[in-house]
Amino acid sequence: MKIEQFEDQGLAHYSYAVLSECAREIVLIDPARDPQPYYDFAQAHGAAIVAVLETHPHADFVSSHLEIAQRTGAVIRVSKLLGAGYPHAAFDDGDSFTVGQLTFRALNTPGHSPDSVSAVLSRAGQDVAVFTGDTLLLGDVGRPDLRENAGNLTARREELARQLYHSTRAKLLTLADDVLVYPAHGAGSLCSRTTNTAHSSTIGAEKIGNPALRPLSEQAFVQELLADQPFIPKYFGYDVELNKAGAPAYGPSVRQVPRLAPDAALETGVLVVDARPEAEFKNGHVAGALNIQAGGKFETWLGSIIGPEEDFYLLAADEATLTALVQKAAKIGYETRIKGARVGSPSTEAALPTLDVAAFRQHPEQYTIVDIRNASEVKHEPIFAGALNIPLPELRERAPEIPTTKPVVVHCAGGYRSAAGSSVVAPALPGTPVFDLGEAVKSFQPAGR
Structure with missing residues (x-):
């Protein structure tokens, strides 16, 4: 048996190929949009892809499950709750399938989504690993607020958070401590708040070190999980529906x-x-x-x-x-x-002025300061007292809220987002000077220090 993990650092996404060496057959789990790395893996091992397992319809990336199945003849296995619009085999509690000497057993583990499943991998009757999708991550659990308006099944975030409490404790944590944990995401994904940079773990290690799994009442777990979740990108609901139907x-x-x-x-x-x-x-x-x-x-x-x-x-x-x-x-x-x-650009008719950082540092009160970081970032570490907080994903819609009585300075935490933010604000406020503080923000002490 060989478990190969594929990482997309930009989306903090992990996918997997599980090779049965005796059968020369491969099961893919949560594949990324580009299927070529999986074809290359199969060719390098002289093996055939026979199954593609989707733990849920992903919100943050598009999967290649349908394309792979159409090319290789592999069976797509998903929960019946997903309402998949493509040929598939149901993979829910009580379902399992065998590849060579390997068996994959389904656990319905709702919470991140109503249709989430985890796949327990066993060999010779011994559980070896569990592929948890976005249900159990390393040092965290998946966020429960992405399926209120998307997918075959929808549910309020409070209900999903309660389901997640039981999925982790009544199902995943009943597995043996030495069972390996392979999630679909790592640090940097907007599907959770985890900062753990490890690529895998064990059930035992998560019991000890995962704050979301410490002894908590259901209500305390729900309240803690729903607090300070990241923003929801505009594309998330779209990707859920695209993955449910199957992408081109x-x-x-x-x-x-x-x-x-x-x-x-x-x-x-x-x-x-x-x-x-x-x-x-x-x-x-x-x-x-x-x-x-x-x-x-x-x-x-x-x-x-x-x-x-x-x-x-x-x-x-x-x-x-x-x-x-x-x-x-x-x-x-x-x-x-x-x-x-x-x-290149076909036109250079528009330009943005350069901020005199020294003058701004001397008299910040002479500017309207727009902080485009997430609300949780601002709460944790405010930089300028009195700054107007409009997170970047909301800026196109809310730019008219920015006062135009003073020049405007846009900032984030390091400069990447403020470049985008200033380009959004400038055309929305014609006649008002709009500046990007850029990387200079790093030289300013947080407010109150």
């Missing part, structure tokens, strides 16, 4: 994105996502363009600022970056919204 094949869908010639005009009224470095963007860009820079968590911020129903143009500094960004957009199913992709 990755390669053909990426290749259909139109590539624009340098002299091609951009259609008026269509959003422009300019992914060039912020210094280039500030020197000149298409009026109204949004500066979501390449690198970082581009796909997360793309899907947090722009809704899944909105078309957009995608601009990048060079061809290699442009290709990579189209692929990143495809991870969240946004490649179909790209109206055209091109290198």
